[in-house]
Amino acid sequence: MTRASAALAVVAALLIALPAFVGNYGLSVATLILYFAYTGQAWNVMMGFAGQLSLGHALYVGVGGYVAGGIFYHWGIGPWAGLWVAMALCALLGVVIGFLAFRFGISGVYFALLTIAFAEFTRIGFDHLDWLGGPGGLFLKVAQRDTWDVFNFRGPPLMYYYTILFLTAAALALCAWLLKSKAGYYWQAIRENEEAAQALGINTFRWKMVAVALSAAMTSVSGVFYAFYYNNLFPEQVFNIGRSIEIILGPVIGGVGTLFGPILGAVVLTVLSDGLTEILAALGWEVPGIKQIFYGVVLLAVIMFLPNGIWPALAKRLRL
């Protein structure tokens, strides 16, 4: 345990000091990694802990981003207010989807289909929502990027880096605490065997709803971050099923249900795919779709050789 804590402290110190050593490109890659680590952690609460497979998490990213972005765009109110609206709305959305599924006994892959359906028809809905830009997209005014306007979440890349670093650390701490608490035990029991869980006095319907609501609310925060980091939102892009898949790849490769799997998976995927793009560009091969092929190959390799993900194997090797 002390070995693990020491390793965690070293990594945390390195991440805090990182901006001093890398340029803008390095910082943007690190921000992207942490973004996927955070979002993967949020998804992991639902699937990894409670065993409820969502293939439509882009829904919460998109709605979260559009809500906070829209509030800022129309009324000039910063995300520190919009964040709460986004979280509440996404939790509510999650509860609605969860209610429909769990009340009528829809589970497993059928539940996953329902999550895809919700993401898809929300995408179509936003295409027709002119107030938020419709298919033409919602653009936030890009203010000068040199000063930290924390209140409106406008500033240099460094601000976004530290924000997402803080979010990732907070999500990790929250999940670590949840896993050791009653909620974590109840979710894992539901994941492992729902009937046995219910026989031990667990209201499985309610605890699944809690997992979905929490996961949705956490994911909406990454949507808010996304909106203010990229300053543009298109329904075709943010609600795309590809985005949902992107969210789950990290935790799947890193280790579903583990605390560090989502983080490790995000590092592996982003570094390798960006690195590969760089190398191919340096070699002069601009192959379209190479990133997707690479994702596929890594996924296949992990499933074949490390079906529980990279983290459990690595943790064993490092005796953490």
Added chain:
Amino acid sequence: MILEATRISKSFRGLKAVNEASFSVEEGAIVGLIGPNGAGKTTIFNMVAGVFAPDTGSILFQQKPIHGLRADQICAAGIGRTFQIVKPFAGLSVLDNVMVGAFLREKTSSGARSLSASILEKLGLGPKRDLPASSLTLPDRKRLEVARALATRPRLLLLDEVMAGLRPTECDQLVAVFREINRAEGLSILLIEHVMRAVMALAGQIVVLHHGEVIARGSPEHVVRDPAVLECYLGEETEV
């Protein structure tokens, strides 16, 4: 009476699995529910445990009706159960399996942990508490089922063929554990069992089911001499 079932019936697609069965469990008693295959034992068990509700009739637990409640509500009311086909949380450690049950009455992790550890000691699983549940042998999995149910601090424990598949010595060990818990804590037990050795050793009262109906009840000595029981159930076995 801690448990009182009155004229409960249950049909599956027109087939009457249980027909107007009545039985009761006294506070602190150990009652065995026996009968040939298809007699309706598991159906009765599932109605008491809240897997499904009886079509007609009533089930009272501590004088309050529980028929129609969900399984988790029935557990919260004070009835613990085991599964005939064991259902361990395979990915969790033995201790964590039991802690899931302990959280029903214990608010803190440390409280749940210490309660679970003491129950595991009682059942002889103490040395295996940190192993993954998936690595346990069948007898140990059966013990884990019992440990998990006990961790919910039930007033009535439902045991669904926990002795099946155990060797006689293992069976006797478990019988001793149940007797001890029953004596020390006054825990009432309703057990379905095929292993007559265990039923005879444990149950103070036996209810015999046949074709979904109660055909006899009484002390083990009385029941095994009942002509109706001999004919439908034990009689077949003595012919072999």
